[in-house]
Amino acid sequence: MELKVIGSSSEGNAYVLRNEGETLLLEAGISFKKVLPAFDYDVSKVQGVLITHEHGDHAGHIGEVLKYGLPVYATAGTIEGARRYMERTDFEPTALQGNREQGYQAITLGGFRVIPFPTQHDANEPVGFYVWHQETGGILFATDTFYVKNRFAGLSNILIECNYDQERLEANLIAGKIDAARYRRVRHSHLSYTTCLQLLKANDLTAVNNIVLIHTSRDNGDAKAFREGIAKATGKTTTVAVPGLLLNFNKSPF
Amino acid sequence: METNTQTTNTLPATVVAAKETFELACKEAQGLQIVNNFGAAFTAVNVVSLLRKALTQEVMETVFMPLMNTKIGFLTDRNGRPNSRGEVKPLYSVEVVRDAVIDAVAIGLLPTGNQFNIIAERMYPTKEGYTALLRKLGVKYFIDVSYDKSQTQGFAEIPCKITYQYNGEKNGFSIVATVKKDNYSSPDQLRGKAERRAKKALYEYITGCDFGDADEDSSRIVDAEAEEIKEQANTGATIGVGAQQEAAPQPQQAQQPAPAQPQPAPVQATAGRGRSNAKSDKLPGF
Numbered sequence: 001m002e003l004k005v006i007g008s009s010s011e012g013n014a015y016v017l018r019n020e021g022e023t024l025l026l027e028a029g030i031s032f033k034k035v036l037p038a039f040d041y042d043v044s045k046v047q048g049v050l051i052t053h054e055h056g057d058h059a060g061h062i063g064e065v066l067k068y069g070l071p072v073y074a075t076a077g078t079i080e081g082a083r084r085y086m087e088r089t090d091f092e093p094t095a096l097q098g099n100r101e102q103g104y105q106a107i108t109l110g111g112f113r114v115i116p117f118p119t120q121h122d123a124n125e126p127v128g129f130y131v132w133h134q135e136t137g138g139i140l141f142a143t144d145t146f147y148v149k150n151r152f153a154g155l156s157n158i159l160i161e162c163n164y165d166q167e168r169l170e171a172n173l174i175a176g177k178i179d180a181a182r183y184r185r186v187r188h189s190h191l192s193y194t195t196c197l198q199l200l201k202a203n204d205l206t207a208v209n210n211i212v213l214i215h216t217s218r219d220n221g222d223a224k225a226f227r228e229g230i231a232k233a234t235g236k237t238t239t240v241a242v243p244g245l246l247l248n249f250n251k252s253p254f
Numbered sequence: 255m256e257t258n259t260q261t262t263n264t265l266p267a268t269v270v271a272a273k274e275t276f277e278l279a280c281k282e283a284q285g286l287q288i289v290n291n292f293g294a295a296f297t298a299v300n301v302v303s304l305l306r307k308a309l310t311q312e313v314m315e316t317v318f319m320p321l322m323n324t325k326i327g328f329l330t331d332r333n334g335r336p337n338s339r340g341e342v343k344p345l346y347s348v349e350v351v352r353d354a355v356i357d358a359v360a361i362g363l364l365p366t367g368n369q370f371n372i373i374a375e376r377m378y379p380t381k382e383g384y385t386a387l388l389r390k391l392g393v394k395y396f397i398d399v400s401y402d403k404s405q406t407q408g409f410a411e412i413p414c415k416i417t418y419q420y421n422g423e424k425n426g427f428s429i430v431a432t433v434k435k436d437n438y439s440s441p442d443q444l445r446g447k448a449e450r451r452a453k454k455a456l457y458e459y460i461t462g463c464d465f466g467d468a469d470e471d472s473s474r475i476v477d478a479e480a481e482e483i484k485e486q487a488n489t490g491a492t493i494g495v496g497a498q499q500e501a502a503p504q505p506q507q508a509q510q511p512a513p514a515q516p517q518p519a520p521v522q523a524t525a526g527r528g529r530s531n532a533k534s535d536k537l538p539g540f
Contacts, residue, residue: 103491115493120482132495146479147487153494170428173403173413180403180411180430187479195483202488 001135003159003249004038006030008214008241010057013143015159015214015241017249018045019135022110025049025065026129026141026159028072029057032064046070047110050131051093052143053123054081066091073107075116077125100125111135119145122189137207137251143215146188147195152203156251159241160199162213162230163190164220172220186220193226200234208234209253214241269316272308276359279304283359284390298360305356314348318355321365322346322372328354328365330372350375358383361465362390379465381450384457393460394419397452399445402435410435412448416456429455 006014007030014030016023016038023039023046039046051059051074059082065072066086072093074082079093086092096116098104104116104127111134116127121144128142130152137156142148144161164186173183191199200211211230216223223240231238239247265273283301309318321327322345323334332343346354354377355365361379363369369383379387388395395418404411410433417426431451435444458464 113495115495117490117493120486130493130495138494147483149486149488149490151488151490151492153492155494167428170413170430173430174398174400174415174428176400176403179405180413181405183403183430195487198483199488 001133001249003157003210003212003245003247005212005214005241005243005245006035006038007243008216009218010215012057012060013215015141017112017131017133017136017139021045022047022112022133024109024112024131025070027051027058027143028062028065029055029060032061032068043068043070047112048073048107048114050074050114050129050141051078051082052119052128052141053121053126054078054085055123055144056085058144060085062086062093063089066093071109073109073114075104075125075127078123078127081124096127117148117150119143120147120149120189121145122185135251136249139249140203142191142199144189145191147191148199155203155205155208157210157212157249158200158205158208159212159214160196161191161215162193162196162221162226163215164217165193165222165225168222169220177219186217190215190217193221193229196226197230197233200230205234205236207251208236209251210247210249211236211238212241212245212247213238216240265316266312268310269313272310272313273317275304275308276313279308280359280364283362301360302356305359309352309355311348314352318351318365319348322351325368326366328358328368328370328372331374332372346372346375353377361463362387376466378467379454381446381453384450384453387457388453391420391457391460393456395456397449397456399449399452401441402444403430404432408434408436410439410444410448412444414448414452414455416452418456418460420460427455427459431455 001017001019004016004018006016008015012029013027014035015026016035017026018038025035025046025048028049028051049065049070049072051062051072053059059074059078062072062082063086066089069091073096074093076095079095096104096107098116100118106113106115113132115130117130119126119128119142123144126144128140128145128148131139131141132154138152138154140152140155140158140160142160169183169186172178173180211234213223213226213230216226227238227240239245279301282297282304323330330346332345334342334345336342351372354370354372357377358365358370363379363383363386367382368380369386370377370379395416398415400413402410402412412431412433413428414431415426415428429452431448433444433447433451
């Protein structure tokens with residue numbers, strides 16, 4: 001199984017998990033025309049498209065994806081919030097069953113098993129996904145959240161937001177580069193380097209092959225420092241997601 | 255010195271005696287190191303005892319009550335003027351002022367120089383008070399007070415960068431001071447309040463002592479995100495697919511985050527594809 005990063009920023013997010021027979025698309029925040037090459041233009045192998053929340057950089061191109069007849073999964077709140085991106089299609093995403101308090105029902109998409117979990121973001125009903133596949137083992141996909149409540153077992157690969165550094169964010173506020181509302185919003189909706197590291201340390205990383213840092217802020221973060229810090233603290237191969245990044249995402253690193 | 259003697263001489267002998275006791279208490283309080291001193295409680299008790307002995311009814315009425323609501327003394331929220339609701343509340347009693355003076359002196363403040371205010375019957379150090387407390391500790395600091403970044407009407411949010419040197423340690427941190435504002439608040443007033451917040455934060459940071467704020471709701475720094483992260487992050491149910499399930503994964507066996515009620519049947523991939531993905535109330539698996 002391979003991971004291909006199509007986009008990983010506030011300008012648009014999309015990640016493709018793919019082997020010879022199956023593909024899973026995470027997020028629809030990038031024009032689907034730019035995503036298609038990652039499928040070799042073969043959408044028949046796409047088992048599903050998972051959307052974390054309704055913001056444009058994650059769901060802005062959901063309508064295009066639906067037009068291709070792909071099965072899209074999101075929470076009911078996300079679907080409601082993303083209606084404006086679905087005006088020109090007769091297709092409808094499938095609502096994930098469950099709720100934030102009691103948890104969500106796992107779904108099976110071909111060889112992928114997906115367990116949604118609630119995240120903390122300024123959106124209707126945001127979630128992250130624990131994705132399991134026989135080739136990849138457990139994959140944690142958590143983005144746009146200022147913390148994650150759950151812990152995760154059997155992790156082999158991790159795609160996790162590492163958005164900002166608190167000191168840099170404060171410096172930007174003091175320098176007037178961001179206003180107080182933006183400062184508050186970032187802190188209340190995105191994962192800081194420190195909280196990201198705490199999350200990683202709270203989970204068993206023994207079998208983890210890859211930690212991929214996603215959705216890093218250009219202004220409030222420092223991708224290089226984040227990568228070095230996380231790699232040093234966890235002892236795991238750490239990569240910063242950039243468009244075009246291709247990684248072996250199998251549970252065995254060989 | 256001569257002036258001091260002359261002034262003292264105009265006071266009754268009982269008050270002069272109280273002055274000596276009060277000065278002794280102040281001296282003890284100045285040397286009182288609250289932090290890292292296991293004997294502090296004993297010294298503090300001595301200070302409070304001396305103050306209670308010195309601050310008799312006569313001393314309070316002769317010396318301290320006249321200082322109330324003056325700039326050379328201390329200010330209160332009961333100054334004989336009507337409040338925002340047009341109510342005029344009586345001035346604070348001797349008992350309230352005595353307790354406030356004792357609280358102030360015990361932490362090293364003086365009842366002169368506007369080092370504390372009495373608000374809602376409690377003593378709160380002012381900006382000048384925190385300046386005195388930081389000086390007492392020997393902290394060298396620089397506070398860069400920025401301007402109001404808030405877009406709300408009722409509150410100003412003013413970033414402050416604090417750099418300091420204490421016991422040979424150089425450090426710095428930033429706060430966003432949230433202070434109440436109204437139509438009559440000038441930028442300098444707001445920045446003055448923010449500076450007090452910054453000094454208070456620095457004092458708290460160094461000593462761990464929080465003497466509170468008169469307006470806790472508006473001016474206390476509440477790092478809500480940090481608190482929520484601290485309390486909630488990584489505390490929930492564990493999600494994952496167990497080793498025994500890897501061999502033959504069954505959707506029903508996926509571990510759920512604390513399911514409290516029966517869950518619906520798992521949704522199959524076909525539920526969302528092609529025609530099955532069309533708007534319908536009869537999607538398979540629902």
